[in-house]
Amino acid sequence: MARKKAYIESEVIEKAMNLFWRNGYETTSMQMLEKEMGINKFSIYASFGSKNGVFLQSLECYKAKLNGLLTKLKESEKGVTSIKTYFYDFLEFSKNNEFGKGCLITNTANEIGEDADAEIKKVLTDFTNEVRDIFKESLQIESSLSNTSLNQKADYLIIAMFGLASASRMFRPAQLKSYIENTFDNL
Amino acid sequence: MARKKAYIESEVIEKAMNLFWRNGYETTSMQMLEKEMGINKFSIYASFGSKNGVFLQSLECYKAKLNGLLTKLKESEKGVTSIKTYFYDFLEFSKNNEFGKGCLITNTANEIGEDADAEIKKVLTDFTNEVRDIFKESLQIESSLSNTSLNQKADYLIIAMFGLASASRMFRPAQLKSYIENTFDNL
DNA sequence: ATAATATCTAAACAATCGTTTAGTTTGGTT
DNA sequence: AACCAAACTAAACGATTGTTTAGATATTAT
Numbered sequence: 552m553a554r555k556k557a558y559i560e561s562e563v564i565e566k567a568m569n570l571f572w573r574n575g576y577e578t579t580s581m582q583m584l585e586k587e588m589g590i591n592k593f594s595i596y597a598s599f600g601s602k603n604g605v606f607l608q609s610l611e612c613y614k615a616k617l618n619g620l621l622t623k624l625k626e627s628e629k630g631v632t633s634i635k636t637y638f639y640d641f642l643e644f645s646k647n648n649e650f651g652k653g654c655l656i657t658n659t660a661n662e663i664g665e666d667a668d669a670e671i672k673k674v675l676t677d678f679t680n681e682v683r684d685i686f687k688e689s690l691q692i693e694s695s696l697s698n699t700s701l702n703q704k705a706d707y708l709i710i711a712m713f714g715l716a717s718a719s720r721m722f723r724p725a726q727l728k729s730y731i732e733n734t735f736d737n738l
Numbered sequence: 739m740a741r742k743k744a745y746i747e748s749e750v751i752e753k754a755m756n757l758f759w760r761n762g763y764e765t766t767s768m769q770m771l772e773k774e775m776g777i778n779k780f781s782i783y784a785s786f787g788s789k790n791g792v793f794l795q796s797l798e799c800y801k802a803k804l805n806g807l808l809t810k811l812k813e814s815e816k817g818v819t820s821i822k823t824y825f826y827d828f829l830e831f832s833k834n835n836e837f838g839k840g841c842l843i844t845n846t847a848n849e850i851g852e853d854a855d856a857e858i859k860k861v862l863t864d865f866t867n868e869v870r871d872i873f874k875e876s877l878q879i880e881s882s883l884s885n886t887s888l889n890q891k892a893d894y895l896i897i898a899m900f901g902l903a904s905a906s907r908m909f910r911p912a913q914l915k916s917y918i919e920n921t922f923d924n925l
Numbered sequence: 926a927t928a929a930t931a932t933c934t935a936a937a938c939a940a941t942c943g944t945t946t947a948g949t950t951t952g953g954t955t
Numbered sequence: 956a957a958c959c960a961a962a963c964t965a966a967a968c969g970a971t972t973g974t975t976t977a978g979a980t981a982t983t984a985t
Binding site: 779780781 | 933935
Binding site for chain 3: 553554555557580581582592593596601602
């Protein structure tokens with residue numbers, strides 16, 4: 552019937568994701584995306600509809616990458632130790648130094664204003680809640696804990712995770728390690 | 739000699755600061771600044787030189803506001819309890835809910851990329867180090883602690899503070915409170 | 926009152942933003 | 956081999972970006 556696409560969408564989206572991850576949403580322009588993705592503006596719009604569309608797909612791509620770590624957590628034995636391992640896995644996942652890339656999710660959450668795109672906001676809150684639930688499930692061991700103190704622990708850990716992800720942009724690995732150790736010291 | 743300025747620079751900068759705080763650096767345009775500051779572009783450039791100049795002054799303005807809390811911490815008695823109070827003071831200072839304003843410093847740190855303005859980056863790292871030193875001084879009580887474990891505690895607390903400030907954009911007050919309590923539970 | 930001078934308004938600057946359109950090239954189907 | 960439709964290139968779109976300039980206005984000192 553017709554000509555064949557010269558690129559694979561999942562491949563060019565990964566490149567776009569890395570650009571957004573490095574520079575944020577606003578700073579990243581269509582011109583930069585063209586260059587990094589290696590395809591023309593026309594093709595970008597044909598495949599993803601808009602800059603916002605590219606970004607939403609990039610968020611999905613990022614989530615998919617994190618999903619590996621989350622699956623590992625879900626499949627490991629219940630208890631805080633597994634969550635602590637997840638924290639370290641995350642650090643390993645997003646190699647960091649001063650003003651490194653950090654985490655695309657928290658970067659975005661901290662960049663956007665109140666009147667930002669609703670769909671983007673939903674992705675962020677949904678994902679955060681999802682991880683919180685996984686933490687909660689991991690904490691759910693038969694022995695102990697009332698429901699309220701379980702929720703409190705989950706709240707503590709999801710905010711600690713969010714904070715670590717944010718902080719991974721500015722702080723050195725040794726400092727971040729120190730943070731994780733203290734976080735789990737007396738849990 | 740000449741005409742008198744129709745505005746007070748410190749007053750219009752505070753308005754600019756609130757705009758940056760709410761929307762971030764990139765999203766905030768000169769047009770928005772004109773409207774919010776209530777003065778013409780010409781006047782903005784006459785007083786502050788550039789958009790970047792307005793932003794740098796806005797950061798100074800924000801820091802000055804935080805300085806009240808920091809002075810209180812420095813003047814209160816040494817120990818973790820005073821730092822915990824500072825955490826709560828900060829929460830009170832930046833009233834928060836889902837996608838609230840959070841903290842201008844951490845918002846900026848999470849928004850900018852590696853090749854952002856060097857002067858801005860310096861303000862962020864300098865301020866972070868400054869707060870870390872205040873924490874360290876507050877932890878320095880005669881009784882205890884090797885220098886290395888003192889540094890580790892300071893690292894832990896400054897990252898916890900950074901994380902709390904970031905998280906204050908997405909999480910509810912009750913969750914943030916839960917985070918603070920757990921952070922200081924066994925310190 | 927007049928002259929001097931800093932501050933104002935308002936328009937324009939080139940550059941870039943995200944997006945669209947017109948025209949050419951390509952490749953599979955008949 | 957001829958045709959058709961999808962994917963390409965490249966140019967242009969209007970709008971907005973940050974910044975500058977020219978000219979009118981206002982205030983102070985003489």
